[in-house]
């Protein structure tokens with residue numbers, strides 16, 4: 001790789017550049033590399049394949065897993081971290097056994113969407129108990145979150161959102177985000193009607209990748225939630241007190257949070273990648289943590305998601321509004337700000353190194 005060590009050089013121009021860099025870097029470390037093609041739902045042939053790429057490297061009894069791009073567009077950041085980790089590994093700074101899963105949602109990454117080829121939020125799709133339903137709070141917000149036409153005049157999203165929050169409460173807004181929905185196939189936070197291609201690929205291969213490891217630390221990379229540049233480590237709802245203690249000791253108190261913390265209501269969160277993995281690997285010590293780096297305010301990010309979803313379904317791909325909605329979404333999940341990029345990248349690399357050492 002060129003410009004080794006400069007954080008800016010790790011951030012990709014787009015999905016295909018990210019994929020090419022990841023494959024090249026994996027090869028230069030001598031990693032075992034595999035590619036899994038994800039097909040477009042309308043069988044539209046992409047010029048280059050969309051793949052989930054997996055690199056296995058190093059030796060040891062314990063395993064560190066780092067996954068990126070479960071939420072497509074968040075892969076700009078996650079891919080950069082994985083490239084930096086491959087460099088750290090190559091220079092001998094990251095010992096042990098490592099599994100890197102690059103672009104769990106390659107279609108979303110390629111098309112700058114948070115969701116996959118079927119509008120599915122993959123972190124609501126890993127269900128083993130069927131699909132269907134939506135929280136009552138989501139139904140109330142559906143018309144507002146998912147307008148079924150282009151804006152006819154200037155819309156004041158912020159003001160309307162505040163009014164909605166006053167009427168329905170922030171918790172119903174959070175609930176619609178946190179628990180997902182299975183009713184509105186073109187809506188935000190849709191969990192799908194069946195397992196996605198990505199989920200099926202994980203189900204078919206994870207057992208083999210984990211192999212005979214007795215202890216696994218899985219760090220799933222995300223952006224877009226929390227304060228600008230700040231890390232929050234989100235652990236699942238079913239996490240034991242012992243694991244919570246371990247996370248807090250290994251990382252730090254302030255950054256470790258339970259997914260339902262501060263909500264006051266313990267509503268079930270279904271279909272999460274981490275919960276699913278932990279149920280698949282209940283016989284071993286499988287620790288799973290979502291590393292979330294903050295970008296902009298909840299309202300700004302939600303506004304960007306809503307606009308992009310609207311233009312995706314109702315807009316003209318050639319129009320400026322459509323293009324801008326994509327651009328804004330990328331900015332919300334991977335700010336162009338050089339300082340943000342440098343800081344979150346070095347922080348994420350150190351989180352993985354700390355975790356690997358403590359395991």
Ligand SMILES: [Zn+2]
Nearest residue numbers: 071074222223
């Ligand atoms: Zn995410």
